[in-house]
Amino acid sequence: MSGSRTRPMTVGELSRRTGVPVKTLREYTDLGLIYTLGRSPANYRLYTADALWCVRFIGELRGLGLTVAEIRELTTAYLDGPSGPVGSHLAELLHRSRERLRQRIAAQQQILDRIEKFQVEHRADLAEGDLCWAGDPQRT
Template sequence: MTVGDLSRQTGVTVKALREYTDLGLIYTLGRSPANYRLYDTDALWCVRFIGELRGLGLTVAEIRDLTTAYLDSPDRPVGSHLAELLHRSRERLRQRITAQQQILDRIDEFETEHQHHLEEGDLCWAGDPRCEA
């Protein structure tokens, strides 16, 4: 199948599939006479697996690291390596949640502090020349 066929079957953009191929995450069978990349059905599994790992928050670089570890030592299990990558992903997510919660807290504080002005529509920022009269 061509990269377009693979894209249609997986819902992944052609651009992303080309990137995955260039990074060695998906292998091609070579090229067609018209110079299109050709893939077999194994590529479907690879794309779905990449999607699963991306859905767990792993970066493309981490997925590449995991596949490299597997390819370098196919007889060694990669479970502990994957566990470490999942731990990193979890920590990144917790940090993002904390940052977003801080923004929500600042919104709450601002609304509480300026509730009267927000309701009346007359909120002026310090130094705003439109509010000086």
Template sequence: MPREAHKSRPMTVGELSRRTGVKVKALRGYTDSGLIYTLGRSQAGYRLYDTDALWCVRFIGELRGLGLTVAEIRELTAAWADGRVRPVGSHLAELLHRSRERLRERIAAQQQILDRIEKFESEHQQHLADGDLCWAGDPRGCDARA
């Protein structure tokens, strides 16, 4: 089908969801946030989108895959739409830096959990191997099992 003919045929949110793999609820949220524009609504009240919405959803997915939040994506697109003095590229660079720092913090927190697991296993290696691990203060009474 020629691109012009395909572009003129509006899609419902369900079709946009099928074509992008993004859940309808997320698409509605993106639309309500102003990240995806609609052509309006059908006579039956369905949101209608053109093929530009496909690009928008893919772009949002790419940025989400880089760790940006929906609020940050909204901030970036607002900066672009407003034509602010600050270039969008530098704004994106700052958002990517924020995302990287959040990710590093999450990795550090997960590493702390791994360290605690290793310490626990090391301290209780024999009890874990024997299947007999009692917790201090266990109301079931470890002493009664000994």
């Protein structure tokens, strides 16, 4: 193993290596999603290479639509252990994420439908550029 892998990283180095902002990494640390080795003599948070994996896994879960609160819930379930398998808990969180996404898609589809209806109802006005608004000062 190379020295760079065993040498602790500061939050800035972890940020550079993962592309995640320092502020976000501090939030993840404060929430217990990433653990530190402690602090340097200069009071910088220090991380091991394990933090790289944690940050990437958090990013993967966020990319699947999980909230930070849900990831924290999953972490707590993992640390508590006996409350049940983490895999089934993750499956439930993914189900919740999928449902939220379906609701957002349905809401966006309703907007698309309203746009289509508006365009059909005002096709002539839109084509002629003759759509006026109530109180339009140019229309007398």
